[in-house]
Amino acid sequence: MADLSTVFTGIRFENPFLLASAPPTESESNILRAYEAGWGGVVTKTIGLHPVVNVRGPKTKFLRADSVGGRLSMAKRPDATLLASWNWELISDKPLDWWIPRLERIKKAYPEKVLVASIMAGSGDDKELDNWQTLVRGVQDAGVDAIELNFSCPHMDRVDMGSNVGKDPVLCSISTRVVKEVARVPVWVKLTPVGADIVEEAGAVFRMDGDAISSSNTFPALPPVDPATLDFEVNVDGFVSAGGLGGPAIFPQSLAKMAEMTQAFPEREFSGIGGISIFDQALSYFLLGCGTVQVATAAMLDHAIGPNVIRGLIGGLTEFLERNANRGWTSLADFRGLRRGSVVAQAEIARPTASDYHGGYEEPAEGYAEAEQPVGA
Secondary structure: OOOOOEEEOOEEEOOOEEEOOOHHHHOHHHHHHHHHHOOOEEEOOOEOOOOOOOOOOOOEEEEEEEOOOOOEEOOOOOOEEEEEEEEOOOOOOOOHHHHHHHHHHHHHHOOOOEEEEEEOOOOOOHHHHHHHHHHHHHHHHOOOOEEEEEEOOOOOOOOOOOHHHHOOHHHHHHHHHHHHHHOOOOEEEEEOOOOOOHHHHHHHHHHOOOOEEEEOOOEEEOOOEOOOOOOEOOOEOOEOOOEEEEOHHHHHHHHHHHHHHHHHOOOOEEEEEOOOOOHHHHHHHHHHOOOEEEEOHHHHOOOOOOHHHHHHHHHHHHHHHHHOHHHOOOOHHHOOOOOHHHOOOHHHOOOOOHHHOOOOOOOOOOOOOOOOOOOOO
């Protein structure tokens, strides 16, 4: 019989699908609703110690493409297809002492569900490093099952916070080390996808005994300009800054980043994030070696916490295992990493023989316009 449970960083999950750290997971009621809907785990909105005040105006928007004509806009309209989410929201604006009793109540209500606390502090001096340990002690004493370190938020102006940590192997090492000194639960690290070499950053985390890597967070992006007003579609007093692009648009990019890491560290554990809305996308991450996956954009558009999304993911995994029962597959462990070795360097991809090679121009090929005939030909 199909077994949807999995063990990841020593924690048993009833299924490998998690609601990712995002605006909906700052709400205690939403987290409880997510468990009721069937998610195997939830990662909270990132908790910090510094005062947080978000910008005026909308925090999250969704980019869509017209079915005909190719227009990209965040305006809601019929016959448009979702391409991505976009947000410039900061971490939770609720303090640690607001979070602690809520984490305790959530674990008491659902002790069998997995609760992961996302946390963030700075890395520039001893005081900031102490803040990491303060956060760790607070959330783990409240009963969380694991901690996810946010080295990936693209909205931090400080050079020692968020994605600026995830781009720097030294800061990755230092911050992971101080957390591991006091952590009694598994430590996951959420890396930015826009560093110089994500394998180098992952290696820095693992050398300091980080238990898993989560990837990818969003990619920095700007909203479109409205051609009628010449203003960015999202702005405050005419100004905008880069926000994080997520959802379907980043799915192939996030897979590529994950493949780099799972090939470099095939024995380590990874949680896949980016563009997942149905089981087919989750399967791609599993085949590269991920032990869990996390969902945000699709869930936000489905009653904030994705009751239909998780139903589809669970149904998809169940059907996949039943369809492959003749191979002896009964759980995720039986096929995890099956296609990790299929991603190779460009030079290893077979080339055609000289007689078969046309350079992409001599035969009609999708993506190339036919050559114009010379005048008088």
